[in-house]
Amino acid sequence: MxxxxxxxxxxxxxxxxxxxxxxxxxxxxxxxxxxxxxxxxxxxxxxxxxxxxxxxxxxxxxxxxxxxxxxxxxxxxxxxxxxxxxxxxxxxxxxxxxxxxxxxxxxxxxxxxxxxxxxxxxxxPDFNDYLSFLRQHKRPGSAAAIVMNADPMTKGHLYLIEQAAQANPTVYVFVLSSQQAFFTAEQRLAMVKQATATLTNVVVLPTRGYLVSPATFPSYFLKDQADLNLAKQQALVDAQLFQYKLAPVLQINQRYVGTEPHSPVTAIYNQVLKATLAPTLKLQIVPRLTCAGQVISASAARRALQTRDFNSLEKLIPPTTINDVKECYDHGN
Missing domain, CATH: 3.40.630.30 (Gcn5-related N-acetyltransferase (GNAT))
Structure with missing residues (x-):
């Protein structure tokens, strides 16, 4: 036996x-x-x-x-x-x-x-519960979507949201609910909401594990250690779940992403999104915002926080969230 x-x-x-x-x-x-x-x-x-x-x-x-x-x-x-x-x-x-x-x-x-x-x-709670939650936050008409980790929220994230908000009646910003991050899911969601508070056509939502999560796309969290062939297979799972199950509920017809010069896994994700979403959804790839010739990134913001380089941090983080980022970091350390 x-x-x-x-x-x-x-x-x-x-x-x-x-x-x-x-x-x-x-x-x-x-x-x-x-x-x-x-x-x-x-x-x-x-x-x-x-x-x-x-x-x-x-x-x-x-x-x-x-x-x-x-x-x-x-x-x-x-x-x-x-x-x-x-x-x-x-x-x-x-x-x-x-x-x-x-x-x-x-x-x-x-x-x-x-x-x-x-x-x-x-x-x-299951996927049907999540879809019910999304329906409660649905705005009339078609919309665009952005999925981000915002670990922490940067001026680059805000720029991407603003570009989408200028071109679409509604933009749903999905913030990853995974706790595999520098800041907690709750902190990151609050940062994005605060930074976009004046953008009345932006709706900020948690992903609850159904987008870019350890379940749908585990390779995303391995970064440089990820098997890129496996990452491509997993990215397809995530892209199809978004395309066929999530996007129709909110009438999403466009997805916005930033260009990805540094992370091979994220670059593969963008490639898979482009190939998978067409022709049902359009993928808009927006050039990343730069500062002093360097791409603004959350990893650069985290480095500035860890070294207490607040002059550099202020160039990377929206002024509406700079104090919250500092407080969240200090509280966690």
């Missing part, structure tokens, strides 16, 4: 090696961005595995010689039990399309599926 056990990847090299081998046998990329892993063992052999990263179920695999057996159910139930212990009522799962039917049988709902990846969710 197989036994379900936790695999401690950081302190058990032998188990970690077996785990990596199983993922490769299943045709999965070895992804160590996990913080809880279970394995189903029989006579010392690892037959199946699954992991959590926050509330995201990932790296789910069954040994090719045991796929006829129902080994996924105890793995997934064990992971859901772990989330229940942590009082997490919602989960995403990132898996291969061929495996998605097993999750559907366990109550997971499909959000989007490409040729290589399926994204499903389980529990509450």
């Amino acid at each position: 197989p036994q379900l056990k936790r695999i401690w990847l950081t302190i058990n090299p032998q188990a970690a090696q077996a785990w990596e081998a199983l993922l490769k046998q299943a045709g999965l990329t070895v992804d160590r961005q996990v913080n809880y892993t279970l394995g189903l063992f029989e006579n010392g052999e690892l037959l199946a595995t699954g992991s959590l990263f926050g509330s995201i179920i990932k790296a789910v695999a069954v040994a090719p010689t045991h796929r006829a057996e129902n080994l996924l159910t105890p793995i997934i139930q064990g992971l859901l039990d772990r989330l229940d212990t942590l009082q997490q009522t919602h989960a995403f799962v990132y898996t291969k399309p061929a495996t998605s039917r097993y999750f559907s049988a366990l109550g997971f709902q499909n959000l989007v599926q490409t040729g290589q990846i399926s994204l499903l969710e389980y529990g509450y």
Whole structure:
């Protein structure tokens, strides 16, 4: 009888090696961005595995010689039990399309599926709750959209919003809800709202994990360490979820992005957006705002904060949010 056990990847090299081998046998990329892993063992052999990263179920695999057996159910139930212990009522799962039917049988709902990846969710609040939230903030007529991390909000972000606001009756600005950032999701949302308070046709909204998140686009948060081929596949998941599920609810017909000279992952995302959204939606690529010949970026603002270089910071941050940025940083340190 197989036994379900936790695999401690950081302190058990032998188990970690077996785990990596199983993922490769299943045709999965070895992804160590996990913080809880279970394995189903029989006579010392690892037959199946699954992991959590926050509330995201990932790296789910069954040994090719045991796929006829129902080994996924105890793995997934064990992971859901772990989330229940942590009082997490919602989960995403990132898996291969061929495996998605097993999750559907366990109550997971499909959000989007490409040729290589399926994204499903389980529990509450769910995607329908998010769509209801968006409908409550909908303005009449067509609109444009911007998705940003704003970590922190910079003059470059504000410039992009202003360009969109001048050309569209309504602009929905989605601020990432991920906590994998220098500033919290709540702080970043407040910064963007304050900086755009005078732009009456701008509506600032949280993404709640449904755009550029560890669930929809995990490679985005790995930056220079990201596998660019994998990032391209994940970017397609995110782009299709936006195009087919989110944009129609708010009558979005344009998406605005800034040019990306520094981040290869973000540059790939822009390329995928351009190829995927056409012809349904138009992608507007706006040249990035510069200061003293340098592109204004959130990373430059963070460096200025960390070195207490407030003269440089004031050139990068909107005056409406400069004090809040300082206070948020000081409070967090």
